[in-house]
Amino acid sequence: MEALMVDVTRDDWLRCAALLDLPDQHHIDGVDEPGGGAAFAVVSPRDGQVLTDVADAGTAEVDLAVAAARRAFDSGPWPRLAPADRGRVLLRIAELLEERRDALALTVSLEMGKPITDAYDIELRAAITTFRWYGQLADKLTDESPHVRPDALALVTREPAGVVGAVVPWNFPLTLASWKVAPALAAGCTVVLKPSECSPLSGLSLARLATEAGLPPGVLNVVSGDGPTAGRAIGLHPDVDVLAFTGSTAVGRHFLHYAADSNLKRVWLELGGKSPNIVLPDAPDLDRAAATAAWGIFFNQGEMCTAPSRLLVHSSIAERVTEAVVERARALRVGDPLDPATEMGALVGERHLAKVLGHIGTGVDEGSRLRTGGARAATDLGGSYLEPTVFDRVAPGSRLAREEIFGPVLSVLTFDDLDEAVALANATEYGLAAGLWTSDLSTAHRVSRALKAGTVWVNCYEEGDLTVPFGGMKQSGNGRDKSAHALQKYTELKTTWIQL
Structure with missing residues (x-):
C-alpha cells in the first residue's frame, strides 16, 4: 500500500492510538532491557500529554549495549554471514516495516507531531525503501584486484568496520535511523543506536522488529536517553569503532571531541543547514x-x-x-x-x-x-x-x-x-x-x-x-548517507599483497 487510504479518519487513528503497544525499555542483546530503573516521560507535542515513560539510559546501560554489540561483532555470526544472507534479513525487516506500517506511522506522528499522512506516505516509505535497497545491494559489492607486477597479486578488500554508534534526531526518527542502520548492517557491522529522547518510541520499535526478522542478538541494540549522558557515553566508549551522527552542528563538535578523547574512532556527521x-x-x-x-x-x-x-x-x-x-x-x-x-x-x-x-x-x-x-x-x-x-x-x-x-x-x-x-x-x-x-x-x-x-x-x-548520496559541506558535516557511498562509512579498506 503506497498511499494512505482516503477513508481513514481522525477518529480511526485515535482508536488505533488507544491500542498501540508502545515500547518502554531498551533493546539490548536481542531482548527488552529495563535498565537501572530510571525513566523519563515521552510527551506528545500533539496535545502535551504523556504517551509513556521510557527507560533512561545511563553509562551502565550504554556499556551493556556496547558489550553486546562487541561480542556480536567479534564472535557472532553476523559479520561472517554470506552477504546474501545478511541481505535476506534486511529484506525481512523491510517486509515487517510494511506489515506494521500503520502502527509505526502512528507512533512517529504521536511522538514528534508529524501529520499522519506524512508519517505514513513519506517517513515509513523511506524506511521501508532503505532496508529493501540495502538488502538488495548486500551481495552485489565487489573487491578490487589492481594490476601490479607480474610476480605479485594485490587484493583490496572491504571489511566491516566494527561496532557503530549511531545517534539520530527526532525530526525523521525512522528515516534517519534507517539511513544509518541499514548500510551498517549490510556491511556486516553491529550497531548501538540512540534515538532522540523526544522520539525514542519508533527506534525502540525498530529494534524489536529487527530481532523478530532474524537479526542475531547484539547486532542492533537501541538505548533511550539524552545526549549529555547516553550520547556522550557512546561517543567516548573505547569499544565503539565508528560514530554516525545526525543533528546540530554544536553537538557534532562534541562528538569530534569524544573521538579525540577516546580511541580516535571515525566520526561521520550530518549537521545543520541554512539552505x-x-x-x-x-x-x-x-x-x-x-x-x-x-x-x-x-x-x-x-x-x-x-x-x-x-x-x-x-x-x-x-x-x-x-x-x-x-x-x-x-x-x-x-x-x-x-x-x-x-x-x-x-x-x-x-x-x-x-x-x-x-x-x-x-x-x-x-x-x-x-x-x-x-x-x-x-x-x-x-x-x-x-x-x-x-x-x-x-x-x-x-x-x-x-x-x-x-x-x-x-x-x-x-x-x-x-x-x-x-x-x-x-x-x-x-x-x-x-x-x-x-x-x-x-x-x-x-x-x-x-x-x-x-x-x-x-x-x-x-x-x-x-x-544518490546525501550529506553536506562546510559546517553541515562530512560523509554521505544513502546510496552505495554510505557503505564507505562502515567499512575498512585492507590491502593484501601476495608475492608469487
Whole structure:
C-alpha cells in the first residue's frame, strides 16, 4: 500500500492510538532491557500529554549495549554471514516495516507531531525503501584486484568496520535511523543506536522488529536517553569503532571531541543547514517555484536540515513570488497531526516552540518585515503549534538570515544579478543543500558548480532516491548517507599483497 487510504479518519487513528503497544525499555542483546530503573516521560507535542515513560539510559546501560554489540561483532555470526544472507534479513525487516506500517506511522506522528499522512506516505516509505535497497545491494559489492607486477597479486578488500554508534534526531526518527542502520548492517557491522529522547518510541520499535526478522542478538541494540549522558557515553566508549551522527552542528563538535578523547574512532556527521533557494526571472514556472518554496519550508513543520529557509529572489519578481508564498502560507491547514486533512502538525515540543518564537522575535527586532504568521496556532488543541511564518526585507547579515531556526520560518532576500545571488547563497557556515530555478541550461550548470552545497536541486526541491548520496559541506558535516557511498562509512579498506 503506497498511499494512505482516503477513508481513514481522525477518529480511526485515535482508536488505533488507544491500542498501540508502545515500547518502554531498551533493546539490548536481542531482548527488552529495563535498565537501572530510571525513566523519563515521552510527551506528545500533539496535545502535551504523556504517551509513556521510557527507560533512561545511563553509562551502565550504554556499556551493556556496547558489550553486546562487541561480542556480536567479534564472535557472532553476523559479520561472517554470506552477504546474501545478511541481505535476506534486511529484506525481512523491510517486509515487517510494511506489515506494521500503520502502527509505526502512528507512533512517529504521536511522538514528534508529524501529520499522519506524512508519517505514513513519506517517513515509513523511506524506511521501508532503505532496508529493501540495502538488502538488495548486500551481495552485489565487489573487491578490487589492481594490476601490479607480474610476480605479485594485490587484493583490496572491504571489511566491516566494527561496532557503530549511531545517534539520530527526532525530526525523521525512522528515516534517519534507517539511513544509518541499514548500510551498517549490510556491511556486516553491529550497531548501538540512540534515538532522540523526544522520539525514542519508533527506534525502540525498530529494534524489536529487527530481532523478530532474524537479526542475531547484539547486532542492533537501541538505548533511550539524552545526549549529555547516553550520547556522550557512546561517543567516548573505547569499544565503539565508528560514530554516525545526525543533528546540530554544536553537538557534532562534541562528538569530534569524544573521538579525540577516546580511541580516535571515525566520526561521520550530518549537521545543520541554512539552505538557499534561488529563483531567477527565467524560472520555467514562477507559480510552481513559489509553491515549492512554500512546501519546502513548511513541510515537516520546517523541522528539516535541508529546509529552504532562505528564499533568494531576483528583485524584478520578488513581490510576485513573495506574495504567492504568503498566500500559500495563510491557506495552509495547521492542526491535529492525526487528522488526515492536516498539512502542518505540531513542533516537537514546548521548548523548541519557544526557541523558534525567540527567532521570530529577533527577526522583528532586527527590522525584517513580518508578512504572515509569527504566533502560536491551534491553541485549543493543547499542543506545540505555530503559524507558518514569512519574513521579507531580510538583511543578509541578520541572525534571521544566518542562523538555523528549524521551524516553519522563511526569510526572503533579494538580489539584482547572478553573482550577487551566488554570493548570498554561499554566505553561510552551512553547506547542506540549495535550490535553483532557471530555464537556462548553462546557468543551471554554472551556478550548481558555484554553490557550496552537498545537494543542488534545479527546478525542484527535495527530490531524489536511494541511488544518490546525501550529506553536506562546510559546517553541515562530512560523509554521505544513502546510496552505495554510505557503505564507505562502515567499512575498512585492507590491502593484501601476495608475492608469487
